[in-house]
Amino acid sequence: MRVLDKAIVRVLPAVPRSIVRRVAAPYLAGPTLGDARRVVSELNGTGMRATVDVLGEEISRAGEAEEIARAYHAALEAIEADGLDANVSIKLTAFGLKFDPGLCRSLVAELVRAAEAKRIFVRIDMEDSSTTDETFELYRALRGQGHEGVGIVLQAALRRTLDDIAALAPLRPSVRLCKGIYIEPPAIAYQEFEVIRKSFVSALDALLETGCRPAIATHDEWLIERALERVAGLDQAAYELQMLLGIRVDRARELVAAGHPLRVYVPYGRQWYEYSLRRLQENPKVAGYVARDVLRRLVS
Numbered sequence: 001m002r003v004l005d006k007a008i009v010r011v012l013p014a015v016p017r018s019i020v021r022r023v024a025a026p027y028l029a030g031p032t033l034g035d036a037r038r039v040v041s042e043l044n045g046t047g048m049r050a051t052v053d054v055l056g057e058e059i060s061r062a063g064e065a066e067e068i069a070r071a072y073h074a075a076l077e078a079i080e081a082d083g084l085d086a087n088v089s090i091k092l093t094a095f096g097l098k099f100d101p102g103l104c105r106s107l108v109a110e111l112v113r114a115a116e117a118k119r120i121f122v123r124i125d126m127e128d129s130s131t132t133d134e135t136f137e138l139y140r141a142l143r144g145q146g147h148e149g150v151g152i153v154l155q156a157a158l159r160r161t162l163d164d165i166a167a168l169a170p171l172r173p174s175v176r177l178c179k180g181i182y183i184e185p186p187a188i189a190y191q192e193f194e195v196i197r198k199s200f201v202s203a204l205d206a207l208l209e210t211g212c213r214p215a216i217a218t219h220d221e222w223l224i225e226r227a228l229e230r231v232a233g234l235d236q237a238a239y240e241l242q243m244l245l246g247i248r249v250d251r252a253r254e255l256v257a258a259g260h261p262l263r264v265y266v267p268y269g270r271q272w273y274e275y276s277l278r279r280l281q282e283n284p285k286v287a288g289y290v291a292r293d294v295l296r297r298l299v300s
């Protein structure tokens with residue numbers, strides 16, 4: 001399967017957009033805010049929370065960053081107007097981190113202020129390792145300005161993660177813990193599946209020890225089981241499970257039925273193609289799942 005996965009990743013850019021769109025459809029709310037509102041409302045109806053992501057990381061001009069910021073403000077308005085149980089997840093590169101860090105800082109600070117006024121939480125996604133330090137810096141700056149309604153993401157694949165937890169501990173940060181989707185070099189990141197799993201568990205233990213409220217983001221059953229052992233007996237407010245839209249939907253329902261708080265990541269926006277392609281390319285395994293999905297649909 002591994003060979004097939006890699007082959008699929010290589011040919012993806014040549015796959016017609018219509019097919020990529022169909023393959024990626026379950027993982028995206030759709031192109032418009034209306035799509036995200038509908039999907040979040042449906043998730044809320046099944047007892048799940050949501051976090052809304054406006055697609056659009058691949059940008060190079062200030063106007064594009066401002067457009068993304070406007071889209072997030074509109075998402076906040078919609079969450080408030082519809083009374084949705086949802087927050088937002090942002091990527092700093094979509095706010096101009098790579099070409100105008102000052103603009104990025106001011107757009108994000110403005111968004112965090114607007115979200116706080118509506119009592120909506122803002123999660124800063126973690127991107128590839130070229131942005132890790134700047135992401136922590138901006139997070140610390142926001143916390144330094146007294147903003148509590150903002151959180152960060154840590155990646156178990158990175159060797160630095162336990163040190164980052166220790167360094168951030170005095171802030172009692174809200175942390176989403178995930179494996180990390182970006183392909184990083186061995187010098188800074190674990191490469192082996194089992195080592196990344198172990199690192200995830202160590203990071204989760206460290207987060208719980210610091211008394212922070214972890215958001216445990218994984219579809220890996222082994223990790224879900226380890227996480228459930230650790231949160232057993234904890235108050236529902238002390239943790240949350242998180243999954244991506246369209247992945248392990250039945251398992252998500254089971255976890256909610258068992259009484260666990262669970263949040264689903266809901267990406268929407270016109271840049272669905274870039275998002276889909278990049279995610280598929282970044283993680284060959286995801287391409288494998290997608291191929292299986294397509295085959296299943298073709299034969300059923």
Ligand SMILES: Cc1cc2nc3c(=O)[nH]c(=O)nc-3n(C[C@H](O)[C@H](O)[C@H](O)COP(=O)(O)OP(=O)(O)OC[C@H]3O[C@@H](n4cnc5c(N)ncnc54)[C@H](O)[C@@H]3O)c2cc1C
Pocket residue numbers: 124125126127153155178179180181182217218219220221242243244246247248264265283285286289290
């Ligand atoms: C809510 C959320 C937010 C995230 N935010 C970030 C972030 O900010 N930064 C970052 O680097 N990464 C982020 N990620 C991605 C994360 O780092 C992993 O790349 C991703 O979750 C896959 O790892 P896994 O732990 O689910 O384990 P995997 O071993 O990849 O998957 C476990 C199982 O899940 C199922 N599965 C996984 N993907 C699919 C799929 N596409 N279709 C069908 N089944 C599938 C399969 O059964 C698989 O065996 C986020 C993930 C989640 C859930």
